[in-house]
Amino acid sequence: MLLRLLVSATIVVCVSAQFEVLRFPCSQLVTERLDPLVTPGQVSPHLHQIIGGNAFNITMDPAKGDISQLATCTTCRFKEDKSNYWTAVLYFKHRNGSFIRVPQIPNEGTGAPNGGMTVYYIRPRPPAKNLNFTIFPEGFRMRVGAPNARRNPYVPGTAGVNQTTFRCWDGTGIGPGTPGVGALDSVEFPKIPCKGGIRSQVYFPQCWDGKNLDSDDHESHVAHPTIADKFNWQSSWMFGTDCPASHPIRVPLIFTETIWDTKPFNGKDMWPEDGSQPLVWSMGDPTGYGHHADYVFGWEGDSLRRALDSPKCFTGVPRNCDQLTLQTDDEINSCSQKVVVPEVTEGQYLERLPGCNPLQAGPEPATVVADCDAASTTIGTPQQTQA
Ligand SMILES: *[C@@H]1O[C@H](CO)[C@@H](O)[C@H](O)[C@H]1NC(C)=O
Ligand SMILES: *[C@@H]1O[C@H](CO)[C@@H](O)[C@H](O)[C@H]1NC(C)=O
Ligand SMILES: *[C@@H]1O[C@H](CO)[C@@H](O)[C@H](O)[C@H]1NC(C)=O
Ligand SMILES: *[C@@H]1O[C@H](CO)[C@@H](O)[C@H](O)[C@H]1NC(C)=O
Secondary structure, three states, X not given: OOOHHHHOHHHHHHHHHHHOXXXXXXXXXXXXXXXXXXXXXXXXXXXXXXXEEOOOOOOOOHHHOOHHHHOOOEOEOEOOEOOEEEEEOEEEEOXXXXXXXXXXXXXXXXXXXXXXXXXXXXXXXXXXOOOOOOOOOOOOEEEEOOOOOOOOOXXXXXXXXXXXXXXXXXXXXXXXXXXXXXXXXXOOOOOOOOOOEEEEEEEOOOEEOOOOOOOOOOOOOEEOOOOOOXXXXXXXXXXXXXXXXXXXXXXXXXXXXXXXXXXXXXXXXXXXXXXXXXXXXXXXXXXXXXOOEEEEOOEOOOXXXXXXXXXXXXXXXXXXXXXXXXXXXXXXXXXXXXXXXXXXXXXXXXXXOOOOOOOOOOOOOOOOOOOOOOOOOOOOOOEXXXX
């Protein structure tokens, strides 16, 4: 429902008070094997698509400066957001065993960003008891999801949180229901060709311990809200719930969507003959359960607070926002970084996934390949990333 409301401006206005979403696109900054949270200073084991400010780097030590000041441009619609966000990259596996990156297309009502994601910041709402929230401090970062997971973390009969999901667009629109619980949503890759493409969806944790900018696993300083056993999922999932005592500080809920244009790969003759589905994450994950995303906060000054306190900004329509500076499609698309890891990752069929990522279907967690022969150092002459 959240997204369907955004299709019509009239509906957005009447529902904004209820949902209070700041929604905007950020185009691709760069696609490469870097992950300054998990493997700082090193080439990452798998490929990521990265959006946001151009202070993104192989290492992003918060002690080395504020990225909202270091960045000179951002791929986000709002100039004030120099944060970085990244996720894995989707590949299609051809019947002959080769892989090609699945292209990305703009989301509903986001203009013409070159790839990237749609980002939402969402305020807490009733029935949550505490509607106050704190803006992330400078240097804050977190990760959600486990790249090596190959099993559905959801335990039937429990009030689990499906933090990473896929929506299989059936070709009629963006689909019904709150992302993650809609009739077209799944935690694993859709098992059928999706006529309109696939939207991958990530809910970041919205409760913080109030102390740590990061943690060893990049997760334990944050948590999802506590979800009651008999919760009304359809109306309140992830929105109207309270933080656990261990992580009492409410921060805005960050939710991201990425639209993968799987339509060119939907043909019956392109799908595996054994009836399985042909998509894999860049970690060599053919299940979808390794879906993950990372965030480094980088909003300028008090801009995020001002935006989230202004009803004009949380209507879901960027041009309505009276607190932030809009950028055009040309501006966001012209902010980019060159690739420093010397390898081809997209635009053509590849014999293997970038890095050393043979397909591992689980259900045991994926393991690291010993003696990886893939590029492990960066180059001095960065290369242009492909569109
Ligand atoms: C990344 O870090 C390196 C080494 O500190 C530095 O030379 C380079 O300018 C940085 N790149 C960006 C885009 O900040
Ligand atoms: C698989 O098919 C694609 C598309 O025709 C082609 O580009 C690629 O080279 C093929 N790979 C192999 C191993 O034959
Ligand atoms: C929320 O913030 C207001 C204003 O700062 C404060 O008066 C109120 O006590 C806060 N509520 C909770 C539950 O923390
Ligand atoms: C989470 O996913 C599982 C199966 O993938 C599903 O049965 C369950 O209803 C989902 N939970 C929510 C809250 O949507």
